[in-house]
Amino acid sequence: MTTNYRHEIVGVFGDPVDENPTILMFEAAFKAKGLRWRYQNFHVRAEDLGAAMAGLRAMRFRGINLTIPHKIEGLRYLDRITPEAALIGAVNTVVRDGDALIGTNTDGKGFLMALKLNANLDPAGKRVVVLGAGGAARAIAVELALAGARHITIVNRTTQRGEALAQLINDKTPTRAEFAWWLGDYTLPEDADIIVNATNIGLYPHMNDKPGVNMDSIKPGMLVCDVVPNPPRTRFLIEATAKGAKTLDGLGMLVYQGAIAFTIWTGQDAPVEVMRQALSESVA
Numbered sequence: 607m608t609t610n611y612r613h614e615i616v617g618v619f620g621d622p623v624d625e626n627p628t629i630l631m632f633e634a635a636f637k638a639k640g641l642r643w644r645y646q647n648f649h650v651r652a653e654d655l656g657a658a659m660a661g662l663r664a665m666r667f668r669g670i671n672l673t674i675p676h677k678i679e680g681l682r683y684l685d686r687i688t689p690e691a692a693l694i695g696a697v698n699t700v701v702r703d704g705d706a707l708i709g710t711n712t713d714g715k716g717f718l719m720a721l722k723l724n725a726n727l728d729p730a731g732k733r734v735v736v737l738g739a740g741g742a743a744r745a746i747a748v749e750l751a752l753a754g755a756r757h758i759t760i761v762n763r764t765t766q767r768g769e770a771l772a773q774l775i776n777d778k779t780p781t782r783a784e785f786a787w788w789l790g791d792y793t794l795p796e797d798a799d800i801i802v803n804a805t806n807i808g809l810y811p812h813m814n815d816k817p818g819v820n821m822d823s824i825k826p827g828m829l830v831c832d833v834v835p836n837p838p839r840t841r842f843l844i845e846a847t848a849k850g851a852k853t854l855d856g857l858g859m860l861v862y863q864g865a866i867a868f869t870i871w872t873g874q875d876a877p878v879e880v881m882r883q884a885l886s887e888s889v890a
């Protein structure tokens with residue numbers, strides 16, 4: 607009988623990283639699937655990312671998630687990146703294939719899966735408003751455009767970032783995009799189908815904060831989404847529900863972006879409900 611005590615290692619490089627709950631859903635998933643894999647939170651400072659990526663290769667980790675502040679800088683240490691990650695300009699998941707490190711971005715794809723599977727909505731032909739133009743907004747806007755959204759309005763406080771994202775979509779995808787400067791309460795276009803808060807407004811411990819949106823412009827036919835995973839029921843979503851809109855929380859996106867990474871790393875289907883349960887308990 608052969609004996610093997612070695613675990614396959616994956617995890618996340620970030621700073622800060624101690625309170626990142628992703629470990630809970632991966633450890634639960636590995637256990638449910640009977641896999642001898644471990645997920646760890648690694649505190650990697652910005653100036654140490656190169657050494658950490660070399661260590662990942664040397665110790666033959668199967669892959670790694672990259673979170674703040676490494677999603678953009680991480681591109682420098684990869685052998686290949688997917689076309690979507692190249693468009694977004696950031697990676698959140700790396701897989702080692704032999705000696706090659708391949709980067710992808712599962713954030714926007716996770717949002718799309720939540721949209722389709724939890725809200726039963728296909729973004730093709732839809733008019734979208736994205737609040738924010740940071741990393742999450744870029745990933746979501748690019749994937750919505752690649753999925754056939756008709757028109758995307760990027761609403762952002764900082765003009766430069768918002769204009770750059772609208773231009774990226776206009777230049778690189780068939781979707782039409784425009785930038786709107788975020789000053790005071792933003793009034794949604796009447797024909798908007800999907801509204802996404804892709805900022806960190808409302809994130810724990812600032813649960814009373816809400817993005818500056820004229821709530822009277824929210825209509826029952828709209829789907830209002832939030833990327834904030836903790837708490838899942840943000841004040842924005844609670845007030846949108848009161849206006850009669852359907853809502854989609856950020857927990858689903860977090861679960862599905864992790865489920866996609868699980869499959870990339872292990873080659874197996876992810877136990878999505880196990881992962882959702884593990885995460886839900888952490889934010890309860």
Ligand SMILES: NC(=O)c1ccc[n+]([C@@H]2O[C@H](COP(=O)([O-])OP(=O)(O)OC[C@H]3O[C@@H](n4cnc5c(N)ncnc54)[C@H](OP(=O)(O)O)[C@@H]3O)[C@@H](O)[C@H]2O)c1
Pocket residue numbers: 713716737738739740741742743762763764767788804805806807809833834835856857859860861863
């Ligand atoms: N659910 C998931 O799976 C998932 C995945 C990734 C990220 N997220 C969440 O996404 C959120 C954003 O993360 P990120 O990586 O995109 O951050 P980021 O790159 O720092 O971008 C933050 C965005 O929020 C805007 N913003 C922040 N505070 C604001 C305020 N008070 N008023 C108006 N705009 C404001 C920023 O505007 P400026 O450009 O003007 O600064 C920027 O557009 C976080 O809450 C994170 O937890 C969720």
